[in-house]
Amino acid sequence: MNVAPAERYMKLLEDRIKKDGRLINSDILKVDSFLNHQIDVGLMDAMGEEFARCFSGLGVNKIVTIESSGIPLACAAARAMGGLPVVFAKKAVPNTMTEEFYSATVRSFTKNKVYEAIVSKRFLSEDDVCLIIDDFLASGEAAEGLVKIIEQAGARCAGVGAAIEKEFQGGSAKLRERGLKVVSLAVITSLADDRIQFKSTYEC
Amino acid sequence: MNVAPAERYMKLLEDRIKKDGRLINSDILKVDSFLNHQIDVGLMDAMGEEFARCFSGLGVNKIVTIESSGIPLACAAARAMGGLPVVFAKKAVPNTMTEEFYSATVRSFTKNKVYEAIVSKRFLSEDDVCLIIDDFLASGEAAEGLVKIIEQAGARCAGVGAAIEKEFQGGSAKLRERGLKVVSLAVITSLADDRIQFKSTYEC
Numbered sequence: 227m228n229v230a231p232a233e234r235y236m237k238l239l240e241d242r243i244k245k246d247g248r249l250i251n252s253d254i255l256k257v258d259s260f261l262n263h264q265i266d267v268g269l270m271d272a273m274g275e276e277f278a279r280c281f282s283g284l285g286v287n288k289i290v291t292i293e294s295s296g297i298p299l300a301c302a303a304a305r306a307m308g309g310l311p312v313v314f315a316k317k318a319v320p321n322t323m324t325e326e327f328y329s330a331t332v333r334s335f336t337k338n339k340v341y342e343a344i345v346s347k348r349f350l351s352e353d354d355v356c357l358i359i360d361d362f363l364a365s366g367e368a369a370e371g372l373v374k375i376i377e378q379a380g381a382r383c384a385g386v387g388a389a390i391e392k393e394f395q396g397g398s399a400k401l402r403e404r405g406l407k408v409v410s411l412a413v414i415t416s417l418a419d420d421r422i423q424f425k426s427t428y429e430c
Numbered sequence: 431m432n433v434a435p436a437e438r439y440m441k442l443l444e445d446r447i448k449k450d451g452r453l454i455n456s457d458i459l460k461v462d463s464f465l466n467h468q469i470d471v472g473l474m475d476a477m478g479e480e481f482a483r484c485f486s487g488l489g490v491n492k493i494v495t496i497e498s499s500g501i502p503l504a505c506a507a508a509r510a511m512g513g514l515p516v517v518f519a520k521k522a523v524p525n526t527m528t529e530e531f532y533s534a535t536v537r538s539f540t541k542n543k544v545y546e547a548i549v550s551k552r553f554l555s556e557d558d559v560c561l562i563i564d565d566f567l568a569s570g571e572a573a574e575g576l577v578k579i580i581e582q583a584g585a586r587c588a589g590v591g592a593a594i595e596k597e598f599q600g601g602s603a604k605l606r607e608r609g610l611k612v613v614s615l616a617v618i619t620s621l622a623d624d625r626i627q628f629k630s631t632y633e634c
Contacts, residue, residue: 312468
């Protein structure tokens with residue numbers, strides 16, 4: 227564990243959340259000016275480099291995410307890890323999807339609905355070691371859906387990386403119970419009382 | 431017009447389409463192994479650099495795309511243009527979207543349905559000069575929707591860049607009639623008779 231860069235990346239993202247994040251209620255933090263509607267590609271690259279550092283040496287050969295908000299960060303991580311392929315799960319079956327696919331049911335927290343996440347069988351195999359990357363880790367539903375898809379393919383999941391974790395919604399604890407390494411670059415312990423509270427320690 | 435890089439980029443993408451593209455029918459070409467389900471980030475970066483070259487000197491300060499498949503290419507172009515912000519239009523209103531937005535109705539070719547593309551009013555202003563980036567340019571419906579959104583904001587659209595254009599579906603002609611610069615890195619003139627036919631000239 228290298229303390230210096232960890233502290234640097236924590237601070238970079240935390241400062242941005244403090245500056246540009248907006249509290250909608252005690253469950254929802256809006257960071258759409260840099261993470262999931264408007265994208266700061268420089269910040270994505272910095273976070274991608276930190277994921278590359280945290281998940282090095284695990285044999286990861288593929289980045290897996292889910293459309294849409296996870297895609298910029300997944301691509302940045304893939305680039306930082308030497309140009310790995312990114313596979314993003316789709317939330318609807320396009321009419322160009324003519325072959326078999328893996329799927330898992332996922333409940334979306336921000337959209338308050340259930341959808342099917344799907345990945346073509348051509349893009350995951352039992353030789354793959356996957357790293358799941360997403361913008362948010364909240365209840366962990368999306369990441370658990372991706373883990374199920376990876377398992378259906380007989381592939382291995384090396385871990386989960388998220389930009390922002392809402393620790394109080396329990397997702398990271400559930401994923402760690404499965405034995406997965408979880409790295410969140412900013413961990414929020416509470417959004418209650420109109421205040422964003424960050425965890426002071428950082429695990430990588 | 432610089433012939434050497436243009437020819438290089440045309441060839442890079444054309445060769446990949448010939449190698450990995452799959453013809454579904456005379457309208458649909460599937461390139462999901464590198465462009466819009468599994469992503470080759472190295473190819474995205476090469477295409478992003480070519481868009482940066484083609485659209486330099488136009489004062490572009492923002493990249494605009496639409497979820498999901500346009501996002502990796504839009505981020506690559508933004509990075510190649512010095513780290514411009516990317517704004518991606520959403521196809522559904524998330525419950526974190528609590529403020530006013532611009533919107534346009536778009537018909538999706540591959541999903542055969544109509545949806546509303548929306549962008550928060552906070553991320554487009556009359557000072558913006560936008561470059562629209564997308565994976566495919568077919569009938570031009572998505573790009574035209576984004577142009578309408580940009581116009582609603584009083585911003586200016588400097589042009590449209592696409593990885594693959596299906597010229598026979600008429601989108602680029604409609605966009606050029608609006609006075610927009612359109613650059614497609616691979617232009618397909620026909621998918622009939624189980625054959626992918628490319629245009630031999632390249633406009634940048």
